[in-house]
Amino acid sequence: MFEEAESDPTLTAAEADRHEARLRTALLKAQYARLQDPKRSLLIVAAGIDGAGKGATINLLNEWMDPRHIRTLAFGLPTVTEAARPDLWRYWNALPANGRTGIVFGSWYMPLVMEGAQKHPNAEKMAELAEEVLRFEATLAANGVQILKLWFHLSKDAQHQRVDRLLKDPDTAWQVTTQDRKVRKHYDQIRAAGMDIINQTHTRHAPWVIIPSADERMRTVRTGEAVLSAISRASAPRVDRPLRIVSRRAKPSDRLAGLDYAAHIEKDEYDTELRQWQARLARAVRHKRFKDLSLVLAFEGQDAAGKGGAIRRVTHALDARRYVITPVSAPTAEELSYPYLWRFWRKVPALGDIAIFDRSWYGRVLAERVEGYAAPADWKRAYDEINDFERQLTDQGVVLLKFWLAVTKDEQLRRFRDREQSPFKQFKITPDDWRNRRKWNAYADAANEMFARTDTPNAPWHVLSANDKRHARVSVLAQTVLALEAALKKKKD
Amino acid sequence: MFEEAESDPTLTAAEADRHEARLRTALLKAQYARLQDPKRSLLIVAAGIDGAGKGATINLLNEWMDPRHIRTLAFGLPTVTEAARPDLWRYWNALPANGRTGIVFGSWYMPLVMEGAQKHPNAEKMAELAEEVLRFEATLAANGVQILKLWFHLSKDAQHQRVDRLLKDPDTAWQVTTQDRKVRKHYDQIRAAGMDIINQTHTRHAPWVIIPSADERMRTVRTGEAVLSAISRASAPRVDRPLRIVSRRAKPSDRLAGLDYAAHIEKDEYDTELRQWQARLARAVRHKRFKDLSLVLAFEGQDAAGKGGAIRRVTHALDARRYVITPVSAPTAEELSYPYLWRFWRKVPALGDIAIFDRSWYGRVLAERVEGYAAPADWKRAYDEINDFERQLTDQGVVLLKFWLAVTKDEQLRRFRDREQSPFKQFKITPDDWRNRRKWNAYADAANEMFARTDTPNAPWHVLSANDKRHARVSVLAQTVLALEAALKKKKD
Structure with missing residues (x-):
């Protein structure tokens, strides 16, 4: 040649x-x-x-x-x-x-x-x-x-x-x-x-x-x-070696329907558990070996499932200098002029740091899919692109957890009404929320397929009932702590 | 209290x-x-x-x-x-x-x-x-x-x-x-x-x-x-301790009129000088003590004065990994939503690196002043703000040189016409250039006042005749090399 x-x-x-x-x-x-x-x-x-x-x-x-x-x-x-x-x-x-x-x-x-x-x-x-x-x-x-x-x-x-x-x-x-x-x-x-x-x-x-x-x-x-x-090329060349990370599975199971939505924790038990898990989290992220790791938490779930509250229970135990919360909404004009994952790559934390996403790169296969913002070829390809992105993170030492906070349709309605009543929660409820609610089943199908295609050993999905906020918050903390402690132990060995 | x-x-x-x-x-x-x-x-x-x-x-x-x-x-x-x-x-x-x-x-x-x-x-x-x-x-x-x-x-x-x-x-x-x-x-x-x-x-x-x-x-x-x-404050509070870095001077002198526009260098001499200065520049930026310094060059001058050509003669001697050229034009919508100097602060090089500005923060007291984009209070205040900005750079170890490449009105006209004739220089000439030319005197007054107010010992202005491009290019290289070599020597002592 x-x-x-x-x-x-x-x-x-x-x-x-x-x-x-x-x-x-x-x-x-x-x-x-x-x-x-x-x-x-x-x-x-x-x-x-x-x-x-x-x-x-x-x-x-x-x-x-x-x-x-x-x-x-x-x-x-x-x-x-x-x-x-x-x-x-x-x-x-x-x-x-x-x-x-x-x-x-x-x-x-x-x-x-x-x-x-x-x-x-x-x-x-x-x-x-x-x-x-x-x-x-x-x-x-x-x-x-x-x-x-x-x-x-x-x-x-x-x-x-x-x-x-x-x-x-x-x-x-x-x-x-x-x-x-x-x-x-x-x-x-x-x-x-x-x-x-x-x-x-x-x-x-x-x-x-x-x-x-x-x-x-x-x-x-x-x-x-x-x-x-x-x-001078008028159009993009066809991609002739596409990514292929996970094999396509059979029809995804309905993980959302399979949850125990009655799970709950009493107030007293909650206070104790919360304090103990927060203390363990605080110690884990201050551990000397944590500087060779980093932590990424991605939160997804139906509107009003309590993502913000769960995140605050986590950050309570963190040093404000070491974490960044990124709320993810529709991409800006600037973000649209780059490949889809660009805006998330920019937020990848350095070793020793923590990144928390309130909604995440999964928007591609959730809202963008359901609302039709992404063409079918784009969101179908995204499962592999996302798995590859996450593999690169975890290969580098990122402890990556993905949470889906699940509420039932009735519970969501109750919370929407509650928000509308409260003068300082009104901003949390928008016409979009009601619109999304009308597409409840389409979102549930998209979520179930997402779990099936992106629940990888290195970056597992934690699908949690959040009908009881206390139960969801303690579960998030516990899963995070257990994953971190395991990673710290592995670093030692 | x-x-x-x-x-x-x-x-x-x-x-x-x-x-x-x-x-x-x-x-x-x-x-x-x-x-x-x-x-x-x-x-x-x-x-x-x-x-x-x-x-x-x-x-x-x-x-x-x-x-x-x-x-x-x-x-x-x-x-x-x-x-x-x-x-x-x-x-x-x-x-x-x-x-x-x-x-x-x-x-x-x-x-x-x-x-x-x-x-x-x-x-x-x-x-x-x-x-x-x-x-x-x-x-x-x-x-x-x-x-x-x-x-x-x-x-x-x-x-x-x-x-x-x-x-x-x-x-x-x-x-x-x-x-x-x-x-x-x-x-x-x-x-x-x-x-x-x-x-x-x-x-x-x-x-x-x-x-x-x-x-x-x-x-x-x-x-x-x-x-x-x-x-809830409806308006900005008055700034009650404004910056005051330089004392206001008497009427600025007409430095542009005082230049020797006949200065020129013959082709043979130019080739030798260029090569020698580039070699000295190459050695200076590769010197082991340069990692404790950095270099910032700001280029200003009338349209078609040859800034781009002068910059290329400098970068020829540099390692592509160590410099960034920033062409400065009108601020974007994003840049307008921050304080004026924000976009320049973002480009401040780390020690060991080089930043070259094709036009610069001086736009505030040149185009923005002449075209009325900045209110008089804003551009008048900018002299002190800029002096303070530059002092912070040079305190940190930045070797900072500011060049004004000056052409006469006749020479500019010749170059504009030349550009219009050339199929691959046409993009360099726009209606803006002709418009600015009609405000020649207002720009010259602004430049002369700028020299008077911002020609500081730590960040001097080099006002050069650029009617002969060769003369301007060699002068830029020579001034840069001499400043760098002096800074390297000072670091040693």
């Missing part, structure tokens, strides 16, 4: 000038047209042999196009902030908004390149890393991110000559990084790694394009062509 | 219930009314004697009001990310948008409290820290942030009793932090510190309210009253 690039093809100055004039005009035009597209962004990954001049080429792209709408996203070794979160967190955070273009250096291919450039790469590890990359790119592509990957390549001789030329002059020697010198020694290994990576991760929705890079003019023109071709 | 609070007043349950019903309704109403105010936010600072229950009270406020529009902002010791920036950076970053409310724990008063609680507080240092706080609050208040500061207070006996009661029961002992235990020992010192701080920082636009905290009901009701009174 590197034959052409390793023949080190060149362009004459006259040829390059002709191409440049055409490319610059076309790129600008395409960029402006694309800015009007509210549904798609473009992500360009710059990779390849070091010392092939990819930095200079990307600078030139910024010069040719309108740089105000391009963001160069450069990543090095993870910072402290980045290292305290899942590997892909920093890339999610840096995604360009729809209409915009991002150019990524030091992308999610770095672990693959580093492993592949070892003297004896571990094939199993390579395949695992490639699988992670494929899942990430499939999720992005299915959610409006077009991906173009450039591999800058040149022959061994040309690479050596370029580096030697730069090194000879003290005024250009700084352009050769330590990395470049290393690559110069290990050209063959990096070349082999590149071939393996490209083979494993070339997809229709995230294709690799090899850029012959020995000749500056050729490198520039071919980069311009590749970007022009991508940015 | 603490007499009433130290009498530990109480409320009966019946009294408290009556107040609560009234307060909850009024607070909610006021909060919703305030959400409609696009010009003001509310920042509540929670401080006072530890162990006085301020955390519990703030939780209650969240319960009484609509918590979706309140953000609790809790700060501890600075994180690595925070420590690499000026002290106030994290508070700027966390400001609530207009219409919203933020509650701050661990505020900008922490350094004052810590110094004040020493056995022998340094009065001079206290005064200096207080001055910094006053400047910050005056800037916020003048830019639409209403500030309410709560000091939770109780008598020594009541504090000891409360802590003892909590400590006695293993299930409540966790509520007593290490800090609380310390305060218990040092009650008298913290009390004295509080008195000093309140005296020095109580202003009309950012008043302190003392909350008697021994009795939970009294504490809650008084907090509710204070917040209600603040949130």
Whole structure:
């Protein structure tokens, strides 16, 4: 696949000038047209042999196009902030908004390149890393991110000559990084790694394009062509390797109907239990090993099921500096211009911290499904996307619990009426609540299917009767404490 | 001032219930009314004697009001990310948008409290820290942030009793932090510190309210009253201690007219100089001591003066992972809902990093002044606000250079026409450019006044003739390199 690039093809100055004039005009035009597209962004990954001049080429792209709408996203070794979160967190955070273009250096291919450039790469590890990359790119592509990957390549001789030329002059020697010198020694290994990576991760929705890079003019023109071709695409490519995390189950069981709604706790017992569980929670999150974990609680349930009250009983035992509550409602205009999970990735806590979601990413398969805001293909795909998101969190050390607080239809009605009577609870009841109530069965079906598809061992659903608020609050605390204590014990072993 | 609070007043349950019903309704109403105010936010600072229950009270406020529009902002010791920036950076970053409310724990008063609680507080240092706080609050208040500061207070006996009661029961002992235990020992010192701080920082636009905290009901009701009174204010309080950083100078000189616009560099000399300065810049930013500095370059100048080209000659020598270029144009709707400097504070680089601004915070006293987007009081005040902002940067180790690239009116016309002819430069010329050109003299006057008021020793203006692009580019590089090398040398000494 590197034959052409390793023949080190060149362009004459006259040829390059002709191409440049055409490319610059076309790129600008395409960029402006694309800015009007509210549904798609473009992500360009710059990779390849070091010392092939990819930095200079990307600078030139910024010069040719309108740089105000391009963001160069450069990543090095993870910072402290980045290292305290899942590997892909920093890339999610840096995604360009729809209409915009991002150019990524030091992308999610770095672990693959580093492993592949070892003297004896571990094939199993390579395949695992490639699988992670494929899942990430499939999720992005299915959610409006077009991906173009450039591999800058040149022959061994040309690479050596370029580096030697730069090194000879003290005024250009700084352009050769330590990395470049290393690559110069290990050209063959990096070349082999590149071939393996490209083979494993070339997809229709995230294709690799090899850029012959020995000749500056050729490198520039071919980069311009590749970007022009991508940015001019009228529609998103079909995702040809979709995520597939959980196998589809048979008809989901009716977990909501199976609950014991009579479960309740007396006031005296409640006071004691609450205090004891809160004390255990307080000790668990102040445990020295908790700094290697973090805690994410997602609360879902029917309207008026008592999510807010349950959350306050949890936060009562927490240090205000260590937790953030995120109330989730309809996405803002800004949030709509990113892939669905973007706004939740941004809220992933660092190790040692706690994030509580009052409603969550499950909105995709609940309200967005029932109300028709998400197309069927989108919410059906979301089960796998969500499972993959949660797996990345728990792999990183997040203790993740998902609560469904369930009330019966009668109990909800009682609480709605109660809210309407109270001058300071009125704001909690809106026409939306009554509207949702009329779709009670559709919401219940969506919830039951959600439990069936996303109740994973690493991120289990706790479906609790909340007809008695005391029972629900104590259950939430108890489940959280037990999961945390188990995780702390596991960290020790 | 603490007499009433130290009498530990109480409320009966019946009294408290009556107040609560009234307060909850009024607070909610006021909060919703305030959400409609696009010009003001509310920042509540929670401080006072530890162990006085301020955390519990703030939780209650969240319960009484609509918590979706309140953000609790809790700060501890600075994180690595925070420590690499000026002290106030994290508070700027966390400001609530207009219409919203933020509650701050661990505020900008922490350094004052810590110094004040020493056995022998340094009065001079206290005064200096207080001055910094006053400047910050005056800037916020003048830019639409209403500030309410709560000091939770109780008598020594009541504090000891409360802590003892909590400590006695293993299930409540966790509520007593290490800090609380310390305060218990040092009650008298913290009390004295509080008195000093309140005296020095109580202003009309950012008043302190003392909350008697021994009795939970009294504490809650008084907090509710204070917040209600603040949130119901129909208009912003007058800022009664405005910033005053530079003395106003006499009529500014016409620095733009005084330039030598014939200055130029021949092509050959340019190539050599460019290469040499870029090499020196490359070495300076890769110097091991640069990690204790950072570099901020702000570019201003007439349209078509060549800012973009000059910036590219600088970034050519930089590592793409270490710099960010921020093109500054009219503020977005989101940016308009924060104080003016907020969007620039967000871009302050960490130590070791580089930020380049293509246009800058000087828009306030240039375009916003000339075009009338800012009221005269706003842009006149901005000189001091900007000087204070820049001082905070350079105090932290930022090497800050401000460039004005100056072209003559004829040269600008030539470049506009040239741009209109070129198919790939057309996007660089808009009706705005022609409109601004018609206000040439008004912009020149604004620029000259800006130089006079903001050319400080720590953040000097470099006003350069850019009629010859080569001359301007080499000058920018040379000034940057010399400033950096001097800063590196100073770090060593």
